[in-house]
Amino acid sequence: MTDSELDPSAEAVHEDRLWRDDGWTARVIKNEDDDGWAVEMIKDGEAEPALVGPWTMGRDKKNPKPLDAAAFRTLVKTASEVLRRHEQQRHAMLHKNITVNVRGEDVTVTLDIVPDEDDPYADLKAFDPFGAQLAQARVSAGFKLSHASAQAWVEGDFQRPG
Structure with a gap:
C-alpha cells in the first residue's frame, strides 16, 4: 500500500478496486489462501485492517467484482461493528x-x-x-x-x- 493510499487527508477515491471515503479505505486484494479475491477495510490513521473478508468474483470468473457505493457502505458498517465489538470486549476485560x-x-x-x-x-x-x-x-x-x-x-x- 502506498503512502497516498494511507493518507487520511487524501481526496475521496472511487475506483473498481480502491474506495476511500468517510474515514475508511476499502481495497480489493488477491486472496493469498486461494485463487479468489478479498477486501480489506482500513480506518484512516490505522496501520492494520479492521476487517478482511472474501470478495466476489466478477462475471468473467477471473477478476474481482468492482467496488460500488452500496458495497462500500455495507463494508463500512460491518468494519465499524467489528471495531465496536472489540472495544466492548476490551472494556469488559x-x-x-x-x-x-x-x-x-x-x-x-x-x-x-x-x-x-x-x-x-x-x-x-x-x-x-x-x-x-x-x-x-x-x-x-x-x-x-x-x-x-x-x-x-x-x-x-x-x-x-x-
Whole structure:
C-alpha cells in the first residue's frame, strides 16, 4: 500500500478496486489462501485492517467484482461493528464491578485495570449506594475480583489485599 493510499487527508477515491471515503479505505486484494479475491477495510490513521473478508468474483470468473457505493457502505458498517465489538470486549476485560452486602449495606466494588506496558496495575475501589467512594487501593493487574474477594476486602475494612 502506498503512502497516498494511507493518507487520511487524501481526496475521496472511487475506483473498481480502491474506495476511500468517510474515514475508511476499502481495497480489493488477491486472496493469498486461494485463487479468489478479498477486501480489506482500513480506518484512516490505522496501520492494520479492521476487517478482511472474501470478495466476489466478477462475471468473467477471473477478476474481482468492482467496488460500488452500496458495497462500500455495507463494508463500512460491518468494519465499524467489528471495531465496536472489540472495544466492548476490551472494556469488559479491563473494568469489572461487583456489589456485595456487608452489615446490611450494599457496597459496589470496582476493578479498573491499567494496561501500562512497563508497570500494569489495577485500581480497586469501593462505593456506597449513593456513589460516594469509600476506599481505593492499588493492586496487581492480575488481581481477581470475585464476590468472595470483594466481600473480604469490605469486611476487612478495606485493608490492601495481599
